[in-house]
Amino acid sequence: MSSQKQQIRRTTVPQIAGRKGGAPIVSLTSYHAHTAAIVDKYADFILVGDSLGMVMHGMDSTIGVPLELMIMHGRAVVRGTERALIVVDMPFGSYEESPGVAFRNAAHVMKETQCGAVKLEGGARMAETIRFLSERGIPVMAHIGLTPQSSHVMGGFKTQGRDEDSWAAHEADARAVTDAGAFALVLEGMVEPLAARITGQVEIPTIGIGASARCDGQILVLEDMLGMNPWVPKFVKKYGDLGPMIEKAVSDYAEDVKSRVFPGEEHLYR
Ligand code: KIV
Numbered sequence: 001m002s003s004q005k006q007q008i009r010r011t012t013v014p015q016i017a018g019r020k021g022g023a024p025i026v027s028l029t030s031y032h033a034h035t036a037a038i039v040d041k042y043a044d045f046i047l048v049g050d051s052l053g054m055v056m057h058g059m060d061s062t063i064g065v066p067l068e069l070m071i072m073h074g075r076a077v078v079r080g081t082e083r084a085l086i087v088v089d090m091p092f093g094s095y096e097e098s099p100g101v102a103f104r105n106a107a108h109v110m111k112e113t114q115c116g117a118v119k120l121e122g123g124a125r126m127a128e129t130i131r132f133l134s135e136r137g138i139p140v141m142a143h144i145g146l147t148p149q150s151s152h153v154m155g156g157f158k159t160q161g162r163d164e165d166s167w168a169a170h171e172a173d174a175r176a177v178t179d180a181g182a183f184a185l186v187l188e189g190m191v192e193p194l195a196a197r198i199t200g201q202v203e204i205p206t207i208g209i210g211a212s213a214r215c216d217g218q219i220l221v222l223e224d225m226l227g228m229n230p231w232v233p234k235f236v237k238k239y240g241d242l243g244p245m246i247e248k249a250v251s252d253y254a255e256d257v258k259s260r261v262f263p264g265e266e267h268l269y270r
Pocket of ligand 1: 049050052219
């Protein structure tokens with residue numbers, strides 16, 4: 001009973017879906033219980049993104065991220081939060097093969113982490129899978145535009161929609177995932193007019209990252225906006241400069257240890 005009550009306090013999938021055209025949806029990534037607890041006070045949903053491969057594990061891309069790593073970080077974020085909807089990314093190779101494989105892996109993620117939804121990349125080509133999962137109790141957030149897991153096919157991390165001839169394909173992707181039952185749609189790395197058109201065309205909220213303010217909500221990678229990533233993409237606004245702050249704290253600590261200033265009187269058990 002008490003755990004049921006706790007679940008009810010969290011933002012639900014229908015609540016996020018119902019925000020279409022309303023107050024902008026606030027979201028950030030998090031991979032870690034302590035930062036998730038802070039983000040939880042302000043975000044409508046938290047994404048345990050597969051960007052954790054680069055941010056937490058020093059990988060070159062998201063391609064090498066295994067399912068078990070997503071589960072491990074997903075559990076930490078669920079444990080650290082109580083309000084926000086938690087969405088866990090399905091990593092490359094865990095859902096593309098068939099709807100059945102996608103269901104098995106997404107159900108494993110949901111059981112092990114207790115998250116409220118999963119996210120997967122791809123438009124029309126993933127529509128059948130999105131329908132299969134949604135009809136079987138797994139809420140899906142879709143992700144189109146610049147899809148990092150397909151960066152090899154796309155020839156790199158390229159802003160989408162610069163050429164107007166490509167718009168129809170992106171619009172068809174948005175329509176296909178909406179009709180298949182996705183409850184929200186991430187638009188990544190997309191020119192503003194295309195993001196605005198898609199936002200106007202679909203009935204589910206669009207969540208922009210590098211896709212302008214003309215979306216129903218925004219998401220950023222937490223470490224990027226906190227200034228912990230030495231390379232800051234153009235679409236990121238830095239809300240903090242934690243990298244230099246952490247470095248200063250670590251170097252002060254090293255100095256104090258070397259000079260025996262730390263631990264001091266106040267840190268001793270007598
Ligand atoms: O993995 C990720 O961080 C993402 C973005 C949309 C934030 O998918």
